[in-house]
Amino acid sequence: MDARRGNEPAPMKNRTTVERKSERELVVTRTFNGPARIVFEAWTRPELFKRWWAPKSMGMSLRSCEMDVRVGGTYRLEFEPDAVAFFGTYLEVTPHSRLVWTNEEGGEGGAVTTVTFEEKGGKTLLVMHELYPSKEALDAAGTGAADATVETFEQLDELLVTLGASVGRS
Amino acid sequence: MVQYSRTDFDASFAALSDATRRGVLERLGRADASITDLAEKFHMTLTGMKKHVDVLEQAGLVTTEKVGRVRTCKLGLRRLDQEAAWIERYRRLWDARFDELDKVVEELKRKEKVDGRKKRE
Numbered sequence: 001m002d003a004r005r006g007n008e009p010a011p012m013k014n015r016t017t018v019e020r021k022s023e024r025e026l027v028v029t030r031t032f033n034g035p036a037r038i039v040f041e042a043w044t045r046p047e048l049f050k051r052w053w054a055p056k057s058m059g060m061s062l063r064s065c066e067m068d069v070r071v072g073g074t075y076r077l078e079f080e081p082d083a084v085a086f087f088g089t090y091l092e093v094t095p096h097s098r099l100v101w102t103n104e105e106g107g108e109g110g111a112v113t114t115v116t117f118e119e120k121g122g123k124t125l126l127v128m129h130e131l132y133p134s135k136e137a138l139d140a141a142g143t144g145a146a147d148a149t150v151e152t153f154e155q156l157d158e159l160l161v162t163l164g165a166s167v168g169r170s
Numbered sequence: 171m172v173q174y175s176r177t178d179f180d181a182s183f184a185a186l187s188d189a190t191r192r193g194v195l196e197r198l199g200r201a202d203a204s205i206t207d208l209a210e211k212f213h214m215t216l217t218g219m220k221k222h223v224d225v226l227e228q229a230g231l232v233t234t235e236k237v238g239r240v241r242t243c244k245l246g247l248r249r250l251d252q253e254a255a256w257i258e259r260y261r262r263l264w265d266a267r268f269d270e271l272d273k274v275v276e277e278l279k280r281k282e283k284v285d286g287r288k289k290r291e
Binding site: 013014016017018020026028030032033034038039041042048051052053055057058128142 | 256260261262263266268269270271273274276282
C-alpha cells in the first residue's frame with residue numbers, strides 16, 4: 001500500500017448512484033470500505049440493520065425490526081410513529097454475496113429486491129436491484145411521473161389564477 | 171442533481187400565462203400533434219402556432235421533432251424532470267442509509283481487529 005502522510009485528507013465519501021435500468025428496474029450502487037462479510041452482516045442481523053435502515057437525518061425511526069434471514073423466512077419493519085409496515089419473504093440467502101427478498105406491503109405491485117456484495121481489495125461493491133412487476137408499478141412506487149406532471153400544471157394554473165386575481169385587485 | 175432554477179420557473183409561468191398555450195398543452199397531454207394540426211384546432215395561422223410552440227419549447231414544456239416536412243409536438247421534458255426528481259429523492263434516502271451503514275461497517279471492522287488481537291494473545 002502507499003505510504004500515508006500525516007496531512008492526508010479524510011477518505012472521500014463513496015457515491016450512491018440510482019439508475020432506472022429499464023421500465024421495470026431500479027439499480028442502486030454503493031461501495032463500502034470493508035469486507036463483504038461485514039457489510040453482509042449489517043444487512044442480515046436485525047440489531048445492526050435497524051441502526052442504518054431508518055436514518056435519523058431523514059426523520060425516520062423504526063418501531064420494530066424482525067428478520068428471519070433464511071430462504072422462506074420473513075421480515076417485518078415498522079416505522080415510528082405511524083406504524084407503516086414493510087414486509088416480505090427471503091427468496092435467496094447466500095452468505096456474504098447475495099440476498100433476494102420480496103416486498104409484499106404493496107400487494108401485487110411489489111418489487112423483488114436482489115442485493116449482491118462483491119469484494120475487491122478489502123472493499124465491497126454493493127448493487128441493489130429492484131424489479132417491479134410492471135412499469136406502472138415502478139411509476140406508482142415513485143410518484144406516478146405522468147400524474148405529477150398534470151398536477152404540476154394544475155398547481156401552476158391555480159397559482160396563475162391567484163396571481164391574476166391579486167393583480168386585478170391592486 | 172435536479173435543480174429548478176428561477177429562469178425555468180419564469181419561462182414556465184410566461185409560457186402558461188396564455189390561454190392558447192395552455193390549450194395546446196392540454197391537447198398534447200392527450201396525444202402528440204403536428205403544428206399544422208394544432209393551428210387548425212386553434213384556428214390560427216401556422217406562423218402564429220409556431221410562435222406559441224416555440225415559447226412552450228423554450229420553457230421545456232414541449233419538445234418537437236421534425237420528420238420530413240412535418241414537425242410533431244409532444245409534452246416535453248417536465249415529465250422527465252418529474253421522474254428525475256423522484257429518483258433523486260430515492261437516491262438521497264439510500265445515500266442517508268448508506269452513510270449510517272458506513273458507521274456500522276467501521277465499528278464492526280474495529281471490533282474484528284480487537285477480537286483478532288485478543289485471539290492472538
